Amino acid sequence: xxxxxxxxxxxxxxxxxxxxxxxxxxxxxxxxxxxxxxxxxxxxxxxxxxxxxxxxxxxxxxxxxxxxxxxxxxxxxxxxxxxxxxxxxxxxxxxxxxxxxxxxxxxxxxxxxxxxxxxxxxxxxxxxxxxxxxxxxxxxxxxxxxxxxxxxxxxxxxxxxxxxxxxxxxxxxxxxxxxxxxxxxxxxxxxxxxxxxxxxxxxxxxxxxxxxxxxxxxxxxxxxxxx
Amino acid sequence: xxxxxxxxxxxxxxxxxxxxxxxxxxxxxxxxxxxxxxxxxxxxxxxxxxxxxxxxxxxxxxxxxxxxxxxxxxxxxxxxxxxxxxxxxxxxxxxxxxxxxxxxxxxxxxxxxxxxxxxxxxxxxxxxxxxxxxxxxxxxxxxxxxxxxxxxxxxxxxxxxxxxxxxxxx
Numbered sequence: 001x002x003x004x005x006x007x008x009x010x011x012x013x014x015x016x017x018x019x020x021x022x023x024x025x026x027x028x029x030x031x032x033x034x035x036x037x038x039x040x041x042x043x044x045x046x047x048x049x050x051x052x053x054x055x056x057x058x059x060x061x062x063x064x065x066x067x068x069x070x071x072x073x074x075x076x077x078x079x080x081x082x083x084x085x086x087x088x089x090x091x092x093x094x095x096x097x098x099x100x101x102x103x104x105x106x107x108x109x110x111x112x113x114x115x116x117x118x119x120x121x122x123x124x125x126x127x128x129x130x131x132x133x134x135x136x137x138x139x140x141x142x143x144x145x146x147x148x149x150x151x152x153x154x155x156x157x158x159x160x161x162x163x164x165x166x167x168x169x170x171x172x173x174x175x176x177x178x179x180x181x182x183x184x185x186x187x188x189x190x191x192x193x194x195x196x197x198x199x200x201x202x203x204x205x206x207x208x209x210x211x212x213x214x215x216x217x218x219x220x221x222x223x224x225x226x227x
Numbered sequence: 228x229x230x231x232x233x234x235x236x237x238x239x240x241x242x243x244x245x246x247x248x249x250x251x252x253x254x255x256x257x258x259x260x261x262x263x264x265x266x267x268x269x270x271x272x273x274x275x276x277x278x279x280x281x282x283x284x285x286x287x288x289x290x291x292x293x294x295x296x297x298x299x300x301x302x303x304x305x306x307x308x309x310x311x312x313x314x315x316x317x318x319x320x321x322x323x324x325x326x327x328x329x330x331x332x333x334x335x336x337x338x339x340x341x342x343x344x345x346x347x348x349x350x351x352x353x354x355x356x357x358x359x360x361x362x363x364x365x366x367x368x369x370x371x372x373x374x375x376x377x378x379x380x381x382x383x384x385x386x387x388x389x390x391x392x393x394x395x396x397x
Binding site for chain 1: 272273274277302305306308309312345350351352353354355356357358359360
């Protein structure tokens with residue numbers, strides 16, 4: 001083969017290897033937000049497990065310590081109910097509550113302790129508050145269980161599935177675009193109308209499929225009629 | 228072909244490329260640059276084509292805007308040069324002149340190859356989703372490029388073939 005041809009071929013192959021490597025890196029390991037989130041979640045999980053262990057150990061001690069702990073956990077519970085006023089948290093609490101009631105009759109302090117422990121455990125695993133606001137007011141509002149790496153669009157999808165609302169989209173993955181929710185489509189109220197979303201009260205500058213949520217965020221989907 | 232003749236030829240062809248690229252700025256992606264590069268690689272060989280590419284891209288991007296896309300444009304045109312040289316060798320082995328229509332269709336396909344490689348820039352920046360979005364949004368402009376290539380090749384090839392008969396490498 002000609003010398004020139006050989007050199008150009010080598011150059012092109014090297015360039016494509018670089019491009020392929022950089023592209024695959026950017027596809028698989030999305031930097032910054034997800035990495036931080038993974039670290040935070042691991043920390044909160046270890047904290048939760050420590051607290052659960054501590055509470056289980058102390059529940060095996062005498063009544064005085066049980067009473068003290070009951071007061072502590074009830075105080076915790078009060079604080080948490082103040083923070084989350086409308087806690088229709090998940091179906092889990094209802095199931096656990098019913099399991100508690102149908103199980104063998106244990107001593108009352110222990111039962112309430114376990115309920116409170118499980119509730120506090122569930123509330124710490126916590127959730128995302130999702131609100132959908134249409135033209136005439138709130139269409140739906142609920143808490144959605146938080147999963148690592150979920151995007152704002154994922155939260156909307158889970159809530160819509162729970163309430164049997166259809167979500168019309170175009171695009172896939174990080175480039176998803178929400179066209180309509182439950183029949184209220186973009187451009188229904190003029191050329192500038194459509195769906196926007198806020199996280200914790202601010203409009204992010206990312207698409208809904210690209211914005212990764214953190215634990216305890218509040219996502220609002222608002223139908224805007226003027227761009 | 229001596230060095231002086233090579234330099235002056237590169238100068239003239241690059242000037243034609245740059246002037247046409249700047250003059251046809253308004254029409255999206257309709258430029259005779261790719262056709263001229265293909266013709267010059269068929270006439271004068273791969274090394275000539277690469278030098279012509281470099282001069283054209285660097286100088287015209289100085290006017291039209293320099294950025295990371297410059298490297299990808301150079302890469303795309305070098306790939307086109309390599310493929311054209313392979314076609315040239317294929318014809319030389321058969322000892323025929325490249326037929327006009329086949330090469331025109333070839334330059335049509337090269338328009339899409341160019342668009343694909345220049346879109347790879349987005350692959351490096353943001354990963355696969357960005358690349359897919361950018362490439363699918365740009366397919367219309369790639370079509371303009373390909374059709375432009377086709378017609379510019381039909382117009383340019385007979386002219387340049389006869390003009391450079393003396394220096395032809397075949």
